[in-house]
Amino acid sequence: MKRTFTAAEKRFVFDSWxxxxxxxxxxxxxxxxxxxxxxxxxxxxxxxxxxxxxxSSHLTxxxxxxxxxxxxxxxxxxxxxxxxxxxxxxxxxxxxRNRGRRYYKAVDANNRANRMAKRPKPCLLELNLELRAxxxxxxxxxxxxxxxxxxxxxxxxxxKTMQISAETIYKTIxxxxxxx
Numbered sequence: 001m002k003r004t005f006t007a008a009e010k011r012f013v014f015d016s017w018x019x020x021x022x023x024x025x026x027x028x029x030x031x032x033x034x035x036x037x038x039x040x041x042x043x044x045x046x047x048x049x050x051x052x053x054x055x056s057s058h059l060t061x062x063x064x065x066x067x068x069x070x071x072x073x074x075x076x077x078x079x080x081x082x083x084x085x086x087x088x089x090x091x092x093x094x095x096x097r098n099r100g101r102r103y104y105k106a107v108d109a110n111n112r113a114n115r116m117a118k119r120p121k122p123c124l125l126e127l128n129l130e131l132r133a134x135x136x137x138x139x140x141x142x143x144x145x146x147x148x149x150x151x152x153x154x155x156x157x158x159x160k161t162m163q164i165s166a167e168t169i170y171k172t173i174x175x176x177x178x179x180x
């Protein structure tokens with residue numbers, strides 16, 4: 001089974017490397033393989049990445065660990081949610097997006113949340129050139145983002161790749177243009 005490192009363990013890897021400790025020695029301390037340590041360092045060029053700060057509304061690693069403990073002791077989702085002062089739907093979504101009740105792992109869930117939160121995410125209109133052409137065509141006709149979005153839903157209902165929300169169009173038009 002693949003070994004997953006916590007944020008503290010990754011910090012230890014970078015700090016140890018910076019202090020001149022080799023792959024093998026770091027691996028022994030963390031009960032891992034030197035190749036794994038090499039991969040962690042290689043992915044960032046050996047430079048410790050900036051610490052990321054999460055919003056207080058997001059689940060923390062300790063909350064995820066409490067979810068794992070609650071699941072292993074067969075607690076209900078509502079009981080887990082009450083103990084964490086969170087909505088049952090938040091706990092339910094967390095469990096479902098991270099392999100379900102039987103296979104939930106707090107560290108893996110936390111790492112996945114970090115990975116999924118990385119920015120910038122590619123803009124839908126930059127990825128799908130056909131969709132972009134249609135949106136630009138309708139914008140030239142002075143259609144609003146709501147009209148464009150609604151028209152796409154009606155004219156291409158079976159093509160999910162040709163669907164876009166009005167909000168995404170607004171963000172693309174106004175935020176991207178401001179940055180340029």
